[in-house]
Amino acid sequence: MPKKTVDIKPYDPKANLAFVKEGDLSRHHKPGGNPQIDPRLIEEHLKRTGGKVITRFPPEPNGFLHIGHAKAINVNFCYALAHGGDCNLRFDDTNPCAEEEVYFKSIEDTVKWLGFTPTRITYSSTHFQKLYDLAEQMITIDKAYVCECTADEMKADRGDKGEGVKGGARKNCRHHGRPAEESMKLFREMKDGKWPSNSITLRMKMDMENPNPQFWDLVAYRVLHAAHHRTGNDWCIYPTYDYTHCLVDSFEDITHSMCTTEFVASRESYYWLCDVLKVYKPVQWEYGRLAITNTVLSKRKIAKLVESKIVEGWDDPRLYTLPALKKRGFPAVAINEFVRELGVTTTTSTIQVGKLESAVRTVLDIRCARRMAVVEPLRVTISNWSEVVKTQSLKLTVANSPKDPNAGSRDIILTSELYIEASDFREDTGDKSFYRLTPKQAIGLLHAPAPIEFVLVNERNEDGSPRSITCAFVTTPLKPKTWVQWVAIHEDSTGLLSSPIPCTINLYGNLFAHENPHDAEGGFLADITPDKGLTVKQGFVEAALRLTKQEPNAERVVYQFLRNGYFCVDTVGDSNRPWIFNRTVTLKEDSEKEK
Ligand SMILES: [Zn+2]
Numbered sequence: 001m002p003k004k005t006v007d008i009k010p011y012d013p014k015a016n017l018a019f020v021k022e023g024d025l026s027r028h029h030k031p032g033g034n035p036q037i038d039p040r041l042i043e044e045h046l047k048r049t050g051g052k053v054i055t056r057f058p059p060e061p062n063g064f065l066h067i068g069h070a071k072a073i074n075v076n077f078c079y080a081l082a083h084g085g086d087c088n089l090r091f092d093d094t095n096p097c098a099e100e101e102v103y104f105k106s107i108e109d110t111v112k113w114l115g116f117t118p119t120r121i122t123y124s125s126t127h128f129q130k131l132y133d134l135a136e137q138m139i140t141i142d143k144a145y146v147c148e149c150t151a152d153e154m155k156a157d158r159g160d161k162g163e164g165v166k167g168g169a170r171k172n173c174r175h176h177g178r179p180a181e182e183s184m185k186l187f188r189e190m191k192d193g194k195w196p197s198n199s200i201t202l203r204m205k206m207d208m209e210n211p212n213p214q215f216w217d218l219v220a221y222r223v224l225h226a227a228h229h230r231t232g233n234d235w236c237i238y239p240t241y242d243y244t245h246c247l248v249d250s251f252e253d254i255t256h257s258m259c260t261t262e263f264v265a266s267r268e269s270y271y272w273l274c275d276v277l278k279v280y281k282p283v284q285w286e287y288g289r290l291a292i293t294n295t296v297l298s299k300r301k302i303a304k305l306v307e308s309k310i311v312e313g314w315d316d317p318r319l320y321t322l323p324a325l326k327k328r329g330f331p332a333v334a335i336n337e338f339v340r341e342l343g344v345t346t347t348t349s350t351i352q353v354g355k356l357e358s359a360v361r362t363v364l365d366i367r368c369a370r371r372m373a374v375v376e377p378l379r380v381t382i383s384n385w386s387e388v389v390k391t392q393s394l395k396l397t398v399a400n401s402p403k404d405p406n407a408g409s410r411d412i413i414l415t416s417e418l419y420i421e422a423s424d425f426r427e428d429t430g431d432k433s434f435y436r437l438t439p440k441q442a443i444g445l446l447h448a449p450a451p452i453e454f455v456l457v458n459e460r461n462e463d464g465s466p467r468s469i470t471c472a473f474v475t476t477p478l479k480p481k482t483w484v485q486w487v488a489i490h491e492d493s494t495g496l497l498s499s500p501i502p503c504t505i506n507l508y509g510n511l512f513a514h515e516n517p518h519d520a521e522g523g524f525l526a527d528i529t530p531d532k533g534l535t536v537k538q539g540f541v542e543a544a545l546r547l548t549k550q551e552p553n554a555e556r557v558v559y560q561f562l563r564n565g566y567f568c569v570d571t572v573g574d575s576n577r578p579w580i581f582n583r584t585v586t587l588k589e590d591s592e593k594e595k
Contacts, residue, residue, distance in 0.1 A: 012115075013077065013078070013081065013114075013115040013116055013336075014081055016337070016340055017078050017081060017082040018340075019074075019078070019340040019341075019343055019344060020075070020078045020079045020082045020344070021082055022343070023343055023344055023345060024285075024287060024344055024345055024346060025075070025079060025287075025344050028079075028256055028283075028285055029255075029256075029283055031046070031049065031051045031052065031053055031054075031255045032045075032046050032051060034255070034281065034282065034283045036280065036281055037274075037275040037278055037281070038278055041278070041279070041280045041281070042280070044280070045253055045280045048253055049253050049255070052084070052085045052086060052255075053079065053080055053083040053084070053085025053086070053255050053256065054080070054085055054086045054087075054088070054252065054253055054254050054255050054256075055076040055077070055079050055080045055085065055086070055087045055088075055254065055255070055256050055257075055258060056076060056087060056088040056089070056090045056122075056249070056252060056254055056257075057069075057072055057073050057076045057077065057087065057088070057089055057090070057111065057118075058090040058091075058092045058245070058248075059091065059092065059107050060091075060092045060093070060094075060095065060098075060099075060241075061091045061092075061093050061099045061100075061103040061104045061107060061229075062095060062098035062099055062100075062103060062299070063103060063299040063302075063314075064103065064106050064107075064110075064302075064314045064315070064321045064322070064323055065106070065107055065110045065111075065321065065322045065323075066297045066302075066319075066320055066321045066322060067290065067292055067297065067320045067321075067322065067325065067335070067356070068289055068290045068291060068297055069110075069322065070114065070290075070322060070335050070336070070338075070339050071287075071289075071290040071339045071342075071344075072258075072259075072260070073111060073114055073116060074114075074336055074339045074340060075258055075287060075344055076258055077116040077118075078340075079256060079258065080119075085255070086119035086120070087116070087118060087119055088118055088119055088120045088121070088122050088252060088254075089107075089108065089111055089118035089120075089121050089122070090121075090122045090123070090124065090248065090252070091104060091107070091121075091122070091123045091124065091125075092124045092241065092244065092245065092248075093123050093124055093125045093228070093229060093230065094124050094125065094238050094239050094240065094241065094244050095224075095238065096224060096226040096227060096228040096229065096238065097224060097226050099228075099229050100229075101229065104229070106323060108121065110322045110323060110326075113322070113326060113332050114322070114332045114335065114336060115332055115333070115336065122248075122252060123230060124239075124244050124245075124248045125228060125229075125230045125231050126230075127244075127247070127248055127251055128231060128234070128235055128239070130247075130251065131239050131243070131244060131247060131248075132191065132237075132239075134247065134277055134279075135187065135202060135220055135221060135239070135243075136184065136187065137277065138204065138205075138220070138276065138277065139180050139183045139184050139187060139202075140180060140184070141276070142180055142205065143204065143205050143276050144183065144202055144203065144204050144205055144220060145175055145176060145177075145178045145180075145183045145202070145203060145205055146175065146178065146182075146183040146186040146187050146190070146200060146201070146202055146203075147173055147175040147176075147200070147201050147202070147203045147217075147219075148175060148199070148200050149173050149174075149175065149201075153173065154173065154219075156168075157170060157171055157172070157173050157208070157216075158170055158208075158213070158216045170208045170209075170216065171208060172208055172217070173217070175203075176205065176217070183202075186200065187202055187221070190202070190221065190223050190236075190237050191235070191236070191237050193225070193236045195223050196223065196225070197223050197224050197225045197226075197236075198222060198223060198224070199223060200223060201219045201220075201221060201222050201223075202219070202220045202221035202237075203217045203218065203219050203220060204217060204218050204219075204220050204242075204243070204273070205217060206218065206269070206272065212265055212268055212269070213265065214242070214265045214266050214268060214269040215268070215269060215272070218240070218242045218243070218269065219240050219242070219243075220239060220240060220242070220243035221237045221238065221239055221240065221243070222237065222238060222240065223236060223237050224236065224237070224238050242266065242269065243273070245266075245270070246269075246270040246271075246273050246274055246282075246284075247273065247274070247277070247279065249270075249282045250274055250279045250280050250281065250282060251279075253280065253282075254282040255282060255283070256282070256283060256285055257270075257282045257283065257284045257285070258284075258285045258286075258287060259284060259285075259286055259287075260286060260287060260288065260289040260348075261286045261287065261288055261289065261346055261348065262289065263284070263286060264286050266284075267284045267286070270284055271284075286346060287344045287345065287346060288344075288345055288346050288347040288348040288349055289348045289349075290339065290342065290348075290349055290351065291348065291349070291350045291351070292320060292350065292351050292352070292353050292356060293350060293351070293352050293353050293515040293516065294353045294510050294511075294512050294514070294515055294517070295319065295320045295353065295511065295512060295517070296512075296517055296518065296524050297320060301524055302314065302319060302321065304525065305319070305511075305525075308525070310511075310525075310528060310532060311511070311532075315327050317506070317508050317582050318508055318511040318532070318533040318534060319511075320353075322335070326556065327568075327570065327582065328508060328568065328582050328583075328584055329556065329558040329566065329567070329568025329582060329584035330360050330584060331360065331363050331364065331367070331558070333363055334359045334360040334362070334363040334364070335356075335359075337359055337362075337363070338355070338356050338359035338360075341359070350516075352515075353510075357585045357586075360566075360584065360585050361566070361585055361587070364558055364560065364566045364584065364585070365403070365560075366403060366404070367558075368401070368558050368559055368560045368566060369400040369401055369407060369559055369560070370399075370400060370401060370402070370559070370560045370561075370562055371541060371542055371544060371545060371559045371560070371561055371562075372412070372446070372485040372486060372487055372541070372542045372561070372562060373485065373487065373503075373505075373539060373540065373541040373542065373561035373562070373564060373567070373581075374419045374420060374421050374485070374486070374487050374500075374539050374540050375421065375505050375507070375537045375539040375561075375564055376421060376422040376423065376537060376539065377419040377420075377421075377422065377487075377539060377540055378419065378420055378421065378422040378424070378425055378466060378467070378468070378469065379417070379418075379419055379458075379459075379467065379468035379469070380417075380418050380419065380420055380452070380468070380469055380470075380471050380486075381416060381417055381458070381468065381469075381470045381471070382416040382417075382418075382452060382470075382471055382472060382473060383455055383470050383471070383472045384472045384473055384475070385415075385416035385473070386416075387473075387475075388449065388450060388473045388475065389449065392415065393413050393414065393415045393488075393490055394413065394414040394415070394448075394449070395411050395412075395413055396411065396412050396413070396414055396447045396448075397409050397410070397411055398410060398411075398412055398446075398447050410544045410547075411497065411544075412447070412488075412499075412542055412543065412544065413488055413490045413492070413497055413499060413543070414445070414447070414448055414486075414488050415488045415489060415490045417488065417489040418445075418486045418487060418488040418489060419486060419487050419488075419489070419500060419540050420437075420445075420484055420485070420486050421484065421485070421563075421564075422465070422466075423436075424436045424437055424443065424484045425437040425438070425454070425466065425469065426438050427439065427457070427466070429441070435481040435482040436481075436482055436484060437452070437453075437454055437471075437484075438454065439454045441453075441481065442454075442474050442478060442480050443480050443481070443482060443483065443484055444480040444482065444483035444484070445483065445484065445486050446483045446484065446485055446486065446562070448486075449473070450473040450474055450475065451473070451474045451478055451480040452471040452472065452473055452474065453471060453472055453474050454469065454471055455469070455470040455471055455472050456469065456470050457469050458470055484563070485561070485562040485563060485564075487499060487500040487540045487541065487542050488500070490543075492543070496543065496546060497543045498543060499540075499542055499543040500540030500541060500542065500543070501540065501541050501542070501543065501545055501546065501573065501579055502538065502539075502540055502578065502579070503538075503539055503540065503541050503573065503578060503579035503580065503581055504536060504537070504538060504539075504578055504579070504580045504581070505536070505537045505538075505539045505567065505580075505581050505583070506534060506535075506536055506570065506580065506581065506582045506583060507534070507535040507536070507537060507583045508533060508534060508582065508583050509529070509531065509533045509534070509535070510529055510533050511528060511529060511532060511533035512524065512527045512528060512529065512533075513527050513528075513529050514527055541561070541579070541581070545559070545569075545579070548569055548572060549572055554569055554572045555569050555570065555571065555572060556568060556569065557569050558584055560587075561581075563587065564583075564587075565583050565584070565585060565586040565587050566583070566584040566585050566586075566587075567581040567582065567583050567584060568581065568582050568584050569581060570582045
């Protein structure tokens with residue numbers, strides 16, 4: 001029995017943690033080194049944590065994670081791993097209207113798929129009562145007030161002159177000076193469901209004079225008569241991100257609250273809120289966001305692609321969400337290595353998509369078993385088979401991987417009827433740089449006993465291209481210029497080696513024409529490529545692919561189809577459904593363009 005595939009060693013998330021010990025991350029404070037408004041807060045914090053580093057990855061459960069989140073996950077989990085600390089996966093679930101079970105599950109699965117195990121899985125909603133109590137405390141100490149302004153009034157008070165023109169004079173709203181008792185009464189009415197959704201808010205009493213917009217009396221609570229995924233109908237007021245985020249960091253004793261540089265302005269208000277409430281204050285550290293070219297990552301834009309049916313869903317392999325990359329066959333280790341190689345600085349980096357693909361190739365090249373497949377089949381009959389080979393078929397034992405002798409071998413059958421890639425044959429003999437089969441040039445069939453030469457075209461397709469040809473083994477000594485892959489036509493009594501296996505092959509390319517689809521004329525939707533980044537082919541693969549069924553995660557195994565690229569199993573075929581393979585990456589960066 002041939003060995004199934006090349007062994008994939010379990011991924012060790014602790015391997016290669018150097019990136020969190022160098023550059024900006026090497027300058028982070030030690031636990032206990034963060035000053036507090038009251039020194040007792042740090043003593044108590046250290047007592048609770050024992051001086052451990054504690055980080056968190058805090059996604060909002062209202063969408064799927066994308067390649068940019070892979071950086072946030074690596075930064076937070078690896079920083080904790082490198083310092084013997086903890087990392088929480090925290091669902092920042094304060095917006096019941098946008099949250100769905102599917103997002104919680106997908107986020108948890110994705111973190112696990114990348115190889116990380118959260119120390120705890122936590123939810124901001126666990127703290128709804130505590131957050132509410134602190135909000136009442138804010139009112140009592142005159143640091144919050146209930147405001148009945150509309151969204152437009154709030155904007156105007158913050159210096160918004162309408163139509164996107166900002167920078168006007170700012171002023172406190174008419175409720176800013178409301179007595180604490182009155183605010184308290186109204187806030188309790190909000191909690192008790194006496195106010196309609198979005199009619200009234202609790203705002204933090206900050207400083208409209210401060211040049212930082214994060215000080216312009218941020219909203220802490222809004223009314224939303226909506227059931228929450230975890231707390232059901234217990235609440236009809238929900239805390240905002242600005243109010244919740246830093247306090248839950250505080251409750252969880254986070255030492256390093258790492259986030260992207262968009263939140264630099266929030267750092268000051270984060271500290272302000274912790275200090276006003278005299279709670280333990282973590283340190284916020286910012287790093288540059290990761291984006292890649294030729295795609296869009298924003299939830300809104302991806303939602304548009306899904307709604308417009310340009311892609312089939314959030315995990316469509318043409319997207320760069322992490323579920324999409326998993327479906328396309330990107331190994332988690334390659335994504336982690338890619339992120340770590342880039343390092344962590346405060347600069348936002350937009351990386352060429354080719355660099356990510358190159359990281360994927362590096363991993364797949366070492367780890368993938370090789371298989372023979374034809375994406376665009378051309379049928380070949382070898383006319384002098386019986387003169388050269390004395391049996392009806394020839395069993396060949398071939399290595400699974402040229403790079404790994406431990407990967408074992410498999411048996412493949414060669415017969416007089418087979419398929420080669422249509423592009424491996426040209427009737428025109430004029431192109432001297434074409435080394436494959438022409439009427440004047442023989443080619444080798446990988447592992448076959450002799451090269452073949454062209455005899456005649458048997459059948460043509462409607463467009464005139466050859467559908468089947470006759471060839472013959474070259475019986476005189478000849479070293480062909482190149483060897484090509486093939487898939488033989490062969491019935492096997494056990495069924496196991498019957499060949500070929502018909503399959504659907506999805507060739508993924510770029511969904512967008514330009515590196516930055518946002519800047520394209522007419523917007524990102526006008527930048528979609530004519531083929532929408534997908535060409536579907538009906539091809540054949542060799543019999544050994546059947547063994548994929550025995551793999552524990554059969555629908556993610558990636559193979560190198562020799563000269564065609566790397567392909568992952570999307571659907572394991574059976575009598576009811578065809579096999580489907582997704583092209584993970586081409587063999588070389590430019591092989592797509594060369595065609
Ligand atoms: Zn107001």
